[in-house]
């Protein structure tokens with residue numbers, strides 16, 4: 001049976017979602033509702049466009065030489081790729097057959113048994129951890145951080161290379177106690193290649209307006225360079241490569 005996936009969009013030359021130049025597949029569907037989300041148009045599965053794996057692979061293959069030359073590959077992002085695990089596992093498997101480096105960008109809010117098939121074909125996981133404080137996490141995303149932390153521990157146990165991403169939102173995720181507690185948690189994992197601190201921005205705000213959603217962070221400003229530097233220093237203090 002041909003597996004089909006609901007896709008938001010395809011981007012041929014991504015440079016911020018993993019190493020090198022990347023073909024990025026933005027899957028439709030996400031179980032979180034992050035207040036700072038810049039892709040709220042990816043939330044509902046039904047709003048995507050249906051693609052077969054062959055259709056996506058035909059596009060991917062056109063950029064194979066760029067990817068190879070730059071040390072890049074494919075990144076499946078979203079939304080969340082783990083919402084459509086069968087499609088994504090097949091897509092990554094096909095990429096591995098073409099010797100293309102594979103990455104997924106996820107919040108890790110998933111049942112581990114479901115994720116295992118995808119992980120088998122993923123060379124790298126970009127894991128977004130919104131907060132180590134579960135109260136903050138729930139307020140920010142609408143769900144618990146427990147599955148994400150369990151996912152991170154599992155990735156460490158199988159030595160799956162991982163880049164952690166942390167969005168710094170003033171007055172929400174800039175609490176030093178929470179940042180220290182995340183640093184400590186991450187320092188006990190053995191698979192982290194890199195940690196990225198991403199300053200909050202409002203580039204997706206217009207989409208919230210277009211969709212008629214209430215954008216609660218209207219009055220929140222991006223963090224200062226100084227506060228980003230302070231957070232980076234805290235993480236570095238835990239021996240993390242930032």
Ligand code: SF4
Pocket residue numbers: 030031032033034036037038039040042078079080107
């Ligand atoms: S996990 Fe990503 S796509 Fe989903 S709501 Fe949060 S920021 Fe948006």
